[in-house]
Amino acid sequence: MRIGIIGGGAVGLLTAAYFSNHYDVTVYTRRQEQAEQLCTHGLTVICGDERTTHRVHAEPFVRETNVDVLFIAVKQYDLTNILKTNMHMLRADAVMFLQNGMGHVSHLPHMPHHHIALAVVEHGALKIDDTTVSHTGVGKTKWSVWRGKKETFSFLYTTDARFPFQYVGDWETMLIEKLMVNVAINPLTALLQVPNGMLVTHAPYRQAMEQLFHEVASIFQIEQRERIWQHIETVCQQTAANRSSMLRDIEAGRMTELDAILGYVIERANERCVPAPISAFLYALMKGKQLEGETER
Amino acid sequence: MRIGIIGGGAVGLLTAAYFSNHYDVTVYTRRQEQAEQLCTHGLTVICGDERTTHRVHAEPFVRETNVDVLFIAVKQYDLTNILKTNMHMLRADAVMFLQNGMGHVSHLPHMPHHHIALAVVEHGALKIDDTTVSHTGVGKTKWSVWRGKKETFSFLYTTDARFPFQYVGDWETMLIEKLMVNVAINPLTALLQVPNGMLVTHAPYRQAMEQLFHEVASIFQIEQRERIWQHIETVCQQTAANRSSMLRDIEAGRMTELDAILGYVIERANERCVPAPISAFLYALMKGKQLEGETER
Known part of the structure; x- marks a missing residue:
């Protein structure tokens, strides 16, 4: 084959x-x-x-x-x-x-x-x-x-x-759950320039991640929030020392998956007329970081 | 005397x-x-x-x-x-x-x-x-x-x-306007680790600052938003190369005025039962940054 x-x-x-x-x-x-x-x-x-x-x-x-x-x-x-x-x-x-x-x-x-x-x-x-x-x-x-x-x-x-x-x-649940993990971990670690584990070891970061998570869960009308949130925490713990792909992309001045991840969330929120203030704020901050990278090169 | x-x-x-x-x-x-x-x-x-x-x-x-x-x-x-x-x-x-x-x-x-x-x-x-x-x-x-x-x-x-x-x-307007300037510039420059000017030269950062500004203006029921927003932009331009006091405090691992500035905004929002998602998110991120500073020392 x-x-x-x-x-x-x-x-x-x-x-x-x-x-x-x-x-x-x-x-x-x-x-x-x-x-x-x-x-x-x-x-x-x-x-x-x-x-x-x-x-x-x-x-x-x-x-x-x-x-x-x-x-x-x-x-x-x-x-x-x-x-x-x-x-x-x-x-x-x-x-x-x-x-x-x-x-x-x-x-x-x-x-x-x-x-x-x-x-x-x-x-x-x-x-x-x-x-x-x-x-x-x-x-x-x-x-x-x-x-x-x-x-x-x-x-x-x-x-x-x-x-x-x-x-x-169920492919849709599978993709949304993976999206939730990526939304929670990738832009935040890239913005804060911290390894994955710090999002759970540092209580204020955990709180910020949780705020973001609940906003996105509302946009996608997720029902099993508790299970997915626990999965996200487990991923952070199991990959504690890892630097997320988005963080590595930002550090190397490469293109990131920001649009595919957080941009997609914001599009869906707009379509459904659901507010997404935190997602939009984080998206703008990350776009700025990308722009900084491009300007420096 | x-x-x-x-x-x-x-x-x-x-x-x-x-x-x-x-x-x-x-x-x-x-x-x-x-x-x-x-x-x-x-x-x-x-x-x-x-x-x-x-x-x-x-x-x-x-x-x-x-x-x-x-x-x-x-x-x-x-x-x-x-x-x-x-x-x-x-x-x-x-x-x-x-x-x-x-x-x-x-x-x-x-x-x-x-x-x-x-x-x-x-x-x-x-x-x-x-x-x-x-x-x-x-x-x-x-x-x-x-x-x-x-x-x-x-x-x-x-x-x-x-x-x-x-x-x-009017002392109240005076203090609130100064608070608005500090809220818009200090935590963002400290989080992003950028000089003041970048908040207006980099369009996505400007957008994020504007989102935050409007949230806080709603909390304080500010009427002359346009004038204050222009004042904030002028301050960013006139102090373009400066690193804000909060950024310098974070870099030196010192205590910051985060609670006096953004913490105060969140308290007022809670009292008035007005949502403050962006302020609360930014507050948590900055608390995490402070904690990182303390842990490193």
């Missing part, structure tokens, strides 16, 4: 590596250079003390794929470019999306593919360089079918024990 | 220096050491290229003063200690308060003094060491009578042209 993965970031590389032991994997990269490096040197995963190198195909993505299963592992803000292309050129029986946020869901009805799945990645992964990814936290990937047959994706269960998949019935 | 000044910080020292040319000035300090230094070396003001040294009396404050006019120039958070003492020990015909915030106003009815004035300082001043203050921005001191006769304070108009006073009729 041929597996294609669009995106040579941390999530794309991690997924490529774990499937490459059993399947014929092609990574579609944005840059020619990364594709060449991957073909030449292979793809290395660091997990604990272990370091393994995997053979993968790689080529720059030119709006065309020809595989059995296609994983789309680009950031939300790069997705629009891909979805703007002729969908029929993305030849694949099945497609799985690995994005944070929910911006991609509205594009799904326009896709011609028979089998479409959505997933959220709960692994810690850090791209070290173009051919190396560090698996910093072994978690799982939750997934759900949006269209088509669940059985099409049964191959997911053939990978390494360190890269498990877990099926969940 | 004998003038007493409680407080050896930037505002206290600046006030002492400019009155010392015409009057017999005593600075009441918190620390014995500062009083000794002031007696030995005098009080130096740096203003532009000019450096002048003034002779002043100084002694540690031990709950007692004996002067004609008393300026109270301690931070809001130190005021409680002073106002807890036997008020009759603060011997003075007239008292002038030089605080940010409005927390002190509720204590005034308990004071035995015949003439009480309130003032807000619009100078830039930076304490360099125990005997040196830099007059970084020449502005003015607005003042108003809370009780007693305006004429008692006519001596204010005898000082240097670089230390002018301006009478305003």
Whole structure:
């Protein structure tokens, strides 16, 4: 079976590596250079003390794929470019999306593919360089079918024990819960420039996160608030020393997922005419931080 | 005429220096050491290229003063200690308060003094060491009578042209407007760790400041919003390169005026049952920053 993965970031590389032991994997990269490096040197995963190198195909993505299963592992803000292309050129029986946020869901009805799945990645992964990814936290990937047959994706269960998949019935709840985690942790850690754990060890930060959480939970009319809030606290504790991806992006002066995460929340609030003062305030502060980064460069 | 000044910080020292040319000035300090230094070396003001040294009396404050006019120039958070003492020990015909915030106003009815004035300082001043203050921005001191006769304070108009006073009729509007300026500029610059000017040069920061401003203006039922907002923007422009006192306090791990400024706003909002989500969120973030500072030390 041929597996294609669009995106040579941390999530794309991690997924490529774990499937490459059993399947014929092609990574579609944005840059020619990364594709060449991957073909030449292979793809290395660091997990604990272990370091393994995997053979993968790689080529720059030119709006065309020809595989059995296609994983789309680009950031939300790069997705629009891909979805703007002729969908029929993305030849694949099945497609799985690995994005944070929910911006991609509205594009799904326009896709011609028979089998479409959505997933959220709960692994810690850090791209070290173009051919190396560090698996910093072994978690799982939750997934759900949006269209088509669940059985099409049964191959997911053939990978390494360190890269498990877990099926969940309701894709919307799955995405919203992941969004809630990202909303609570990412912009705040990036603004305050603190590791995840500090959001729960420092009572005032915890309070601010809780205020934000309840505002967003109201916007999405979340019912099981207590359970999701506990999940967020657990994530902060389990990844206490981690610097969130948004914090790392801000520090490196890179584009962030702010629009896909907090921008999406504000859009939904506006649509539903629900006030979102804290989300809008935090969004503006983070936009300013991004602008500072751009001005400094 | 004998003038007493409680407080050896930037505002206290600046006030002492400019009155010392015409009057017999005593600075009441918190620390014995500062009083000794002031007696030995005098009080130096740096203003532009000019450096002048003034002779002043100084002694540690031990709950007692004996002067004609008393300026109270301690931070809001130190005021409680002073106002807890036997008020009759603060011997003075007239008292002038030089605080940010409005927390002190509720204590005034308990004071035995015949003439009480309130003032807000619009100078830039930076304490360099125990005997040196830099007059970084020449502005003015607005003042108003809370009780007693305006004429008692006519001596204010005898000082240097670089230390002018301006009478305003309505003390409440004066204090609230100064509070609005402090609320808009201080916590945000301290949180973002940016100089004042960036709050207007960076559009998203300006937007966040405006959101906060409107929330607080609603809490205080401010009518002339446009005028005050323009004043805030002017202050940001005129002090563009300055780091606000709260930012400097946070950087130095010192206590801040957060409670006197934003804490006061939240109290008023709670009393009036008006929502204050942005103020409460920003307050929690800044409390966390303070806690970080304390933990690091």
